[in-house]
Amino acid sequence: MSVILCTAGYDHTIRFWEALSGICSRTIQHPDSQVNRLCISPDKRFLAAAGHHTVKLYDIKSTNPNPLLTFEGHTGNVTGVAFHCEGKWMVTSSEDGTVKIWETRSGTIQRSYNHGSAANDVVIHPNQGEIISCDRGGSVRVWDLAENNCSHQLIPEEDVSVSSVTVASDGSLLCAANNAGNVFVWQLLTTYERTQLVPVTHFSAHKEYITRVLLSPDVKKLATCSADHTAKIWEVANVAATPPSDESSSSSLSAAGAVVSPFMSNGTTTSINGHHDPEKTNGTDGSNGSSSVTAGEPKPYPLEATLTGHQRWVWDCAFSADSAYLVTACSDHYARLWELHSQQVIRQYNGHHRGAVCVALNDYSEAR
Template sequence: MANLRQTPLTCSGHTRPVVHLAFSDITESSYFLISASKDGKPMLRQGDTGDWIGTFEGHKGAVWGVAINKEATKAASGAADFHAKIWDAVSGGEELSIPHKHIVKSVHFSADSSQLATGCNDKKLRIWDLSKPEEAVVEFAGHTGGIKHCYFYRNDTRLVSCSDDKTVRVWDASNGKEIEKLEFSCVPNSVEISPEGGVLTVAAGNTVSFWNAESLQKLNEFKVPSIVNSASLLPEKSIFVCGGDDLKMYKMDYQTGQELESFKGHFGPIHCVRFSPDGELYASGSEDGTLRLWQTTVGKTYGLWKCVEGPTPVENNIQPTALQEVAAN
């Protein structure tokens, strides 16, 4: 086992940088992965293997944010064409297009998929009732820079966002009022809420910090040998992974911050990182236009992985051979 090396699965298909990704919950058909790219075409994949399922076609600009609901029946995307779109994740058809006044950077479904939160370069967050999308149900004003990411949590009663204004803010989802603000010395590049809503993970500069999502008291903060663009905490909270400008994926101990492993595979800066819902793998998206899937426990038989011995990682290139075409007409 000492000679085992990480063997990432490389998911090709995008023609420009991959800037965001999201997993569904575990469904009867395992789980699913959606990716956002500057090529304007979000892609849906089988989450445990990386197999391409289909491409959502309809945006006329770079796609900056994506979301998939827990059941993997609906997908959402936000783009530089000033629109957020809702897609049928089974047929691939476009269900709804919601116009905004600026670039839509982030989208996130409520737990029951009835609402969508959007974060925009006009410095505002909005919540939309998808049955009546003519105007936002709630509009949140307070950020002084463009919104990078936003997520529902605490049974959809709270919204958390990070912005170019160097803050992370928590909002009351019912009325749009700001509850709390965390200030950073540099722009927070990503935020993540743990599945049960207890821990807020923030990547900013060369640090990854962890906060109690209720009290916003800092739990841990660790430095990384690179500018970090994204970080993700394993659901059981023993390790976290992160990646950034030095092209490496880091696996680190959540309690001590000790580097456990680091791997190179991408040929450009890493923009987004997330653990799968079962914690068996983590996905990364890069400036090089690829997604890569990495094993949490190297050498474990899971998905397409088999034990590979030797000093050199072997990549399993996953080409977009369709399981099911889901491109909108």
């Protein structure tokens, strides 16, 4: 199977598709709960399906419908999942407010980090030494695995849930999106073996919730999915705002290296919305007081395409390896394959009888 494409959602099934024909080649039952997120291991051997409280690991090349392993330890919906580049470990985020690192072979928890608010998404930096997660309280956190702590906390917009994060395949950019429909972009710089985050731009991308933000493999496009029934493609362009002065830039770094977003100042604690009780942060949570930075008004990324035709919320998306195609998953039960150059749907995947909320695609060559 050179192309692995799978979708899942609220009908308690995981479906594998022949990408070009649109034929469903295999269906796995997931009776315990809906499936919130899917992730294919880099070697295409395993599929991780994140559900309510658990992540189930399936053998892609086997016809066995049962999971090889069930990762148990979360107490809420698992909202994000990602594999280490060699598949040795896996990271998850959950509505229980934690981000957990798991040993893939045994399913044991290696580390657990506390957000103090429901965690919505998590990604692994290409350097495999940092993970980046976001939460309902409005924070984006960078966790340094070598130091075993939170090295940066960003609050792009006060009291607005950050729904999704994505990091560039070359480690150059970090993007986050929130429930107000806004996108925030930082440049990632490594100096003296420490990552610094420099604001690039922020802009209003949708008038409704953004459910997913994703950088393309070639880092030339940014996809956003939304409750407004559309997905949009943005050109990743050099649109940096006027840089802050040296004085204000230096004041944005606390002694512990935590950076506060210049898009919104914050104090030493994270603001949490009324639905979740805040937990007092401590040193391991990386809550460090620091002043904000005022930068020039940034320009938004240019809009390349608005992908219309979905009938309900667009929940998730995945780029092809060549960045020329995008697969979207929607509450209208369908997944769609888009050719980005023509902005046309070239394949629709029909089979789910409830909302399709997650999609995973791995079409990289076996020599990768």
